[in-house]
Amino acid sequence: MHLETDVLVIGAGGAGMYAALEAAKAGASVLLADRSLIGRGGATVMAQMTVAAALGEQTPDSWEYHLSDTLAAGRGLCDERLATMMCQEGPARIREMDAWKVGWARNGDHIAQIHAPGHDRPRCVYVDVLSTGPAVSRTLRTQLNLANGIRRVGDLAIVDIVVRDGIACGAVAVHLSTGEPVTIAAKSVIIATGGLTRLYRRNSASFNMGGDGYALALRAGAELIDMEFVQFFPIGHLAPRLVGMDPIMWDPFRYKLGGKLLNAEMHEFEDDYAAQDARSDGNYVLTRDRATYAISKEVESGRGSPAGGAYLSFKHVPEAELRRSFGQVIDKLAANGIDLTQQLVEVAPIAHYHMGGVRVDETMQTGIPGLYACGEAVGGANGANRLSGNAITEAFVFGARAGQCAAKTALQAAANWSNEAAAPALNMLRASEKRDTPNLSVAVTDLQALMADKVGPFRTEEKLAEAIVEIDRMASELGAAPPSSGQSFDPLLIDWLDLRNMLQVAKAVAVPALARTESRGAHQRDDHPGLDEAWTLNQIVSLSGGDISLARGANISKKASA
Amino acid sequence: MKAILEIKRGTPGAEPHIETFEVAFEHGQSILDGLRAVRHETDPTLAFRFACINANACKECMMLIDGKVDYACTVRLKEGVTTLAPLPKKALVRDLVTEIAPPDERLHGKG
Numbered sequence: 001m002h003l004e005t006d007v008l009v010i011g012a013g014g015a016g017m018y019a020a021l022e023a024a025k026a027g028a029s030v031l032l033a034d035r036s037l038i039g040r041g042g043a044t045v046m047a048q049m050t051v052a053a054a055l056g057e058q059t060p061d062s063w064e065y066h067l068s069d070t071l072a073a074g075r076g077l078c079d080e081r082l083a084t085m086m087c088q089e090g091p092a093r094i095r096e097m098d099a100w101k102v103g104w105a106r107n108g109d110h111i112a113q114i115h116a117p118g119h120d121r122p123r124c125v126y127v128d129v130l131s132t133g134p135a136v137s138r139t140l141r142t143q144l145n146l147a148n149g150i151r152r153v154g155d156l157a158i159v160d161i162v163v164r165d166g167i168a169c170g171a172v173a174v175h176l177s178t179g180e181p182v183t184i185a186a187k188s189v190i191i192a193t194g195g196l197t198r199l200y201r202r203n204s205a206s207f208n209m210g211g212d213g214y215a216l217a218l219r220a221g222a223e224l225i226d227m228e229f230v231q232f233f234p235i236g237h238l239a240p241r242l243v244g245m246d247p248i249m250w251d252p253f254r255y256k257l258g259g260k261l262l263n264a265e266m267h268e269f270e271d272d273y274a275a276q277d278a279r280s281d282g283n284y285v286l287t288r289d290r291a292t293y294a295i296s297k298e299v300e301s302g303r304g305s306p307a308g309g310a311y312l313s314f315k316h317v318p319e320a321e322l323r324r325s326f327g328q329v330i331d332k333l334a335a336n337g338i339d340l341t342q343q344l345v346e347v348a349p350i351a352h353y354h355m356g357g358v359r360v361d362e363t364m365q366t367g368i369p370g371l372y373a374c375g376e377a378v379g380g381a382n383g384a385n386r387l388s389g390n391a392i393t394e395a396f397v398f399g400a401r402a403g404q405c406a407a408k409t410a411l412q413a414a415a416n417w418s419n420e421a422a423a424p425a426l427n428m429l430r431a432s433e434k435r436d437t438p439n440l441s442v443a444v445t446d447l448q449a450l451m452a453d454k455v456g457p458f459r460t461e462e463k464l465a466e467a468i469v470e471i472d473r474m475a476s477e478l479g480a481a482p483p484s485s486g487q488s489f490d491p492l493l494i495d496w497l498d499l500r501n502m503l504q505v506a507k508a509v510a511v512p513a514l515a516r517t518e519s520r521g522a523h524q525r526d527d528h529p530g531l532d533e534a535w536t537l538n539q540i541v542s543l544s545g546g547d548i549s550l551a552r553g554a555n556i557s558k559k560a561s562a
Numbered sequence: 563m564k565a566i567l568e569i570k571r572g573t574p575g576a577e578p579h580i581e582t583f584e585v586a587f588e589h590g591q592s593i594l595d596g597l598r599a600v601r602h603e604t605d606p607t608l609a610f611r612f613a614c615i616n617a618n619a620c621k622e623c624m625m626l627i628d629g630k631v632d633y634a635c636t637v638r639l640k641e642g643v644t645t646l647a648p649l650p651k652k653a654l655v656r657d658l659v660t661e662i663a664p665p666d667e668r669l670h671g672k673g
Contacts, residue, residue: 001669038667040620041613134619152667175669177655182669206613206620241590244618244636336590439606441598487573489609489656491601 001175001182004417005031005151006410007403008171008186010158010213013042014392015375016192017140018093018399019406023190024149026407031184032150033173035157039141041208042194043353043376044395047133048246050116050124052389053090058113058122063087065120070390073118074355074383075521076536076557077226081362082381085401086394093396094125102139103127116255116388117287124389129329130249136392155489156182158212159497160425161189161220161371162418168220168370169416172425174497179488181429185417187410190402191217191358191373196230196505200351201445201452204236204248210498211505213377217358218504218548222366224541225379225553226356228513229522231386232457234291235261236350239307242336247350249329250312256325261295262311262344263303269310270294289385289522292349292457299348309348314340349457353391355382355522356509359540364402370409370416374402380538384521432484432493438477440495447474447502455510460527464514468507475503507548512539515550533557563587565596565639569608570647571657581605587639592616593646594623594634597658609657610634625649625658 006028009020017039020032034041054061067087071078098104098111104125105112115122127135144150155176162170162183170185193213197205214224235254237247253259263269270286273294286294295310305311314322319341323330330340338345357379364372375395382390454467482496516539518532519525536557542549565587572578585599597610613620616635623634626647634646652660665671 036613036620037622037663040622045619046614046617153669154663154667156669177659177661177668178670207615208613241588241592241595243590243592243616243638246617246619439602441601441606445602485607487656489611489659491607491609495606 001180002185003031003182004185005029006187007031007190007406008033008184008188009190009192009403010171010216011042011192011194011375011377012038012152013192013194013375014044014136014140014395015377015399015402016190017144018396019190019192019374019403020150021140021143021147022400022403023407024147026404026411028149028407028410030150031186032144032152033156033158033184034154035176035212036206036208037154038144038152039137041206043206043209044392045133045137046204046206046246047136047392048130048249049132049251050114050126050389051094051132051392052116052119052124052387053094053393054087054123055091055094055111055113055125057110058107061121061123063091066090066123069119070382070387073385073387075385075531077383077520077538079380082360082378082398085362086381086390086397089397089400090393093393093400097136097139097396100139100143102135114255118387119389129326130246130252132392157494157497158216159429161216162422162425163220163368164416164418164421166221166368167416168368169418169421172422172429174429174493176494177489179490179493181426183422183426185415187413187415188370188372188406190406191371191377192375192399192402193377195354195357195376196509197351197354199448199451199502199506199509200230200456201448202236202238202348202350204233204246204350204352210502212501213373214357214508215501215504217366217371217373218508218541218543220368220371221543222368222371223359224357224508225359225538226383227379227508227541228516228539229355229384230351230509231288231353231355231522232292232349233352234288234295234349235312235347236352237345238305238309238348239346240336240338242338244332244336248352250345250347253314253326257314257317257321260313260316261291262313263298264305265303266311269298273297289524293524295347295349296458305346307346307348309346311344312347313344315342315344317341353386355379355384355386363405364398365405370413372402372406374398384523428481431481433481434485435483437483437492440492440499443474443478443499444495444502447471447499447506451506451509455506455513457522458524458526459513460525461514464510467510468514471503471507471510478503508541511548511550512541515539563589563641565641566643567596567600568643568645569658570645571608572654573656574654585639591639592635593627593637593639593644596639597634609655609659611659611662622662624662
């Protein structure tokens with residue numbers, strides 16, 4: 001099947017839906033494709049947390065203050081153009097969502113803003129109770145329904161971007177529910193596929209967050225930036241098994257009620273790491289990277305909880321207060337057999353967000369004309385560490401900008417589709433055959449274990465070098481053509497296509513992590529502790545001769561925040 | 563603990579058949595955990611739909627569980643037999659996967 005559109009948007013999370021809306025508003029025809037259902041997959045729908053924007057509703061604020069907090073969290077590596085755009089345009093998008101009745105929580109007659117860690121004042125909006133992501137997704141889906149000129153297609157997995165004479169001209173996809181190959185001619189293409197946290201054993205990701213967009217960008221000839229910076233969320237839920245809840249749900253509990261982190265000896269250990277460690281700033285409350293360090297070291301020292309994390313206790317909080325703060329969530333916990341007044345839960349660091357991503361200019365365009373990116377798929381805005389609350393803000397702002405700019409390009413461009421340029425991807429799909437392969441769903445979990453153990457929050461030269469050898473071995477084992485069970489919705493084909501992307505992206509993380517011989521933000525090298533001013537630069541990853549190639553940007557330490 | 567999953571499998575137009583899988587589980591684990599274990603340990607060709615895994619946010623894993631429409635990510639595994647079947651009122655795609663997208667969000671379903 002062949003489809004034609006002005007703008008192809010890949011991924012229907014917050015960023016992709018915003019991009020589609022703005023591109024249509026600019027007069028372009030839009031095809032919004034998702035490998036899952038529209039507005040259901042990805043990270044946005046799972047977000048239970050807050051969205052940062054300098055609205056000045058709760059307390060006087062300005063986008064410059066938000067920017068300065070963002071740059072400080074980014075440890076000197078932020079792309080200031082992108083960070084500025086996010087902070088400056090965030091408030092307008094938050095108000096637009098408010099007009100679309102997303103339902104931001106109110107405090108009296110104004111939008112409520114809470115003070116999240118790393119911000120200098122109350123700045124973060126939310127939808128009660130822990131419903132920010134579902135409310136945002138629902139609101140954007142409603143706007144899509146009301147808009148003209150947006151065709152939405154779910155179950156459509158993009159296999160490769162098609163590039164003709166150095167210009168993006170569409171994509172080759174597979175329609176999962178029938179298995180048929182689909183070609184899509186597009187005058188511009190937007191990657192809005194989110195991050196890569198599925199690469200790790202413990203993660204807060206959707207199944208479809210295996211870094212597809214980074215692999216698509218690499219193979220199209222675009223560059224990636226800051227790929228070594230993977231954010232781990234320190235207190236992801238570990239045990240007992242908890243269903244129907246996002247694993248990062250304990251953070252708002254801690255902000256509001258002050259949960260205690262305990263080791264197996266029932267010792268509250270955060271204090272031990274607050275002052276003594278060279279990486280600590282001496283504050284009592286540990287930031288995300290430092291809390292991750294503290295829990296990992298407790299586990300390493302044999303003081304971890306039974307499931308391999310730390311205990312989190314709310315036993316000091318009276319039941320009435322728990323209920324007042326988190327009413328219906330307490331009921332959900334009860335349905336899971338968890339009574340916080342009686343028992344401890346176990347938590348551990350989990351992969352949560354990717355700072356790195358596709359390298360773009362101020363129009364969200366990559367180095368390949370006609371190819372754009374937005375949302376978490378973009379690298380640079382958050383540098384070495386993301387400030388809490390910035391993920392959905394960047395989804396809105398970068399999504400809107402990418403949609404506007406991609407539409408402008410598309411409306412000025414002539415159709416550039418080329419069957420010849422699409423042939424390699426189509427031939428790969430057609431070469432799929434019924435054959436015996438090792439169980440590739442096992443290969444996925446092997447890769448997740450490898451990344452967690454050797455390319456996790458704490459790294460060494462030895463571990464990273466081993467990881468790269470193993471990733472190469474797995475990639476050669478995967479082979480050049482997918483297996484097939486010859487039917488619709490083929491899980492074997494999906495696993496193969498996923499692994500093809502995941503292995504490429506895993507290497508795109510490990511290679512710059514090995515090169516960066518310092519510790520900064522989310523990249524911590526046990527063999528190179530401490531920040532090195534000489535490393536105040538961004539590393540650029542691209543594909544050269546089919547393999548990952550690394551380059552260094554200029555030192556940007558003059559921009560490093562004091 | 564061991565759960566026995568009796569799964570109605572098949573493709574459109576073909577006579578469906580029941581396949582039985584045994585999976586070990588721990589208290590609190592979901593049907594979706596069990597289905598993922600089946601793919602991992604026994605049969606990687608088993609088809610079912612899900613995105614968010616755990617949060618009950620994506621709502622994609624709806625199926626017939628012991629005869630009742632429910633989410634595989636929130637119903638717990640139990641000892642003994644659990645029957646799983648695709649949604650009866652939706653077009654079958656494969657195994658437990660049905661066409662649940664609104665018609666105007668499908669490749670072939672427009673209008």
